[in-house]
Amino acid sequence: MKRRKVLKMGALLTVPAVFGGAKVANAQLCRPTSYRSLESEPDSPPVTAYTEPLFIPPKLHDVGVGALNPPIDPNRHQRYDEFEAEKFYEQHIVEGVWNYHSDLSALAPAQAGAPAGAGSIAWMYSGSITGQATTPGPTLVARYGEPAFVRRHNDLPLSEDVVMPIGYPAISTHLHNAHTASESDGYPMDFATPGEFWEHHYAMYYARNDSNEALASLWYHDHMIDFTATNVYAGLSGMAIFYDDIDSGDETDPNPQALNLPGNMQFGDDGAGNSLGFDISMILHDVRFTADGNPTYNVFDTDGHLGDLITVNRKVQPFMNVKRRKYRFRIYDGGPSRFYELGLYKTSDRDTPVSFDIIANDGNLLEEPFSGATSVIIGPANRNDIIVDFSQFNAGDEVEILNLMEQVNGQGPTGRRLTGNDRMKVLQFRVEEMGSGEVDASQIPAALRPLPSIPPQEVLDTLVHREWVFDHDMGLWTVNGQFMDPSVVSAAPKQGTAEVWTFRNAGSSWAHPCHVHFEECQVLEWNGKKPTGVLKSRKDVMTLGPNDVVKVFYRFDDFVGRYVIHCHNNVHEDNAMMLRWDITPG
Secondary structure (H helix, E strand, O other): HHHHHHHHHHHHHHOOOOHHOOOHHHOOOOOOOOOOOOOOOOOOOOOOOOOOOOOOOEEEEOOOOOHHHHHHHHOOOOOOOOOOOOOOEEEEEEEEOOOOOOOOOOOOEEOOOOOHHHHEEEEEEEEOOOOOOOOEEEEEEOOOOOOEEEEEEOOOOOOOOOOOOOOOOOOEEEEOOOOOOOOOOOOOOEEEEEOEEEEOOOOOOHHOOOOHOOOEEEEEEEOOOOOHHHHHHOOOHHHHHHHOOOOOOOOOOOOOOOOOOEOOOOEEEEOOEEEEEOOOEEEEEEEEEEOOEEEEOOOOOOOOOOEEEEEEEEOOOOOEEEOEEEEEHHHHEEOOOOEEEEEEEEEEEEEOOOEEEEEEEEEEEEEEEEEEEEEEEOOOEEEEEEEEEHHHHOOOEEEEEEEEOOOOOOOOOOOOOOOOHOOOOEEEEEOOOOOOOOOOOOOOOOOOOOOOOEEEEEEEHOOEEEEEEEEEEOOEEEOOOOOOOOOOOOOOOOOOEEEEEEEEEOOOOOOOOEOOOOEEEEEEEEEOEOHHHHOOOOOOOOOOOOOOOOEEEEEEEOEEEEEEEEEEOOHHHOOOEEEEEEOOOO
């Protein structure tokens, strides 16, 4: 809060009168293009690409209800008696070291109880069967109809004892974008300090009990007020997968409803670049490192933070061995500020893109696959599920994921595409032959999951309409001209109602991925046009480019309480670009 006051005062003192008006002055408060502080934003030490095996998190381990001490208090959770937990998990958030890349670990000093050369400083989650803490944390694998309960303990050191140079050791974990009661959502003011814990009850209930509202690819991350970007950058993120009878995770599922998408319900890896399964979650974080191999971050840059090395599951430019078969990749942009356009290329032919199928947007299955895609665009917190068929390659081939999106500061992409050697290395696949007796039983069906219905226009016109304008003022970021104040309720729709919301980016040079907690929406118009392709889907992050305007349809059901709307460029969020809204009893 002190930093925010300093920034506000600094902005007030430095706005030149010559600009003649707030609207003009606002644009001048962003940093000049390509400017960065070499002290807090140095060039990372050089690393050798594609030498580190991809880390694939194991699944979160069910500890059983008897392991929870103290026992669950049902009165703390809405509708717990209706959705009594069947799966029980515990996680501990700790400070330690993580091997982002062996070249970086070799530079690291003795720290956090680890010897020199052991790894970079990191905040991590436990919860796998081994008990080892990792970043990303273990994957929450859940199924609709099986309510889950997660207790997360804050075992970080006190603020005066932490080694991590950024962030604040209080936690509030948001499962993005689960249909979850407010007290379990990860509201930014619902935080646990060191020595405390917070409980999360996930009802695993379709919104409105409609299977067409199923979520698939989710992630959990820290959401501490004013410190979301830094705490996530420090390591506090993980992934979640929700399955049901349609998207069952088993490509051999005999249920006639099942889509038989790639997957065998195996999660994790063998430590040598080989996955145990064919349904792979990959979260991207771009990170910048100091000369001693530790993550670094400029907390005074309110535009956004860019790393110069892309990590996949917190490994820098890793490799993964794949078999000549289909794989499902759930790709997440973990932020804080970088946007991506990801393309697939054979290493021997980086001029010809490889095509693939997109099957989900923001973790929601499309009505049908978007086939023949040659790139996929994602902004912070966006997710896209793609299927790549490696049977089109020969054993021994190498295939790369490259980032084609140019971005020179935290405000957003320049609009130009990277070419040639300027493209950023993300990950390398190494193609191997299928083993004896192995069969690819997976499919890419022609139809996936229908979208929920939207009322006709004459009904939409009668609903409450709200507009949310994302802008910049006094050196901070605003929604509807307001800074985040958790005591102010900016909207209070009643449970059981529906509304039309418009998101407007008032900036001409920055981008905002707009996120609303709790409910998924459907796009009605994007810059006045009906959605097509992957935009014709259910979404929870609307990535707005300069001057974009998006109109969406929301329903509000099943739970009440307080939630937030914010920019998922987490640096913007931490610098006031967030508002509270409540669902009130109907």
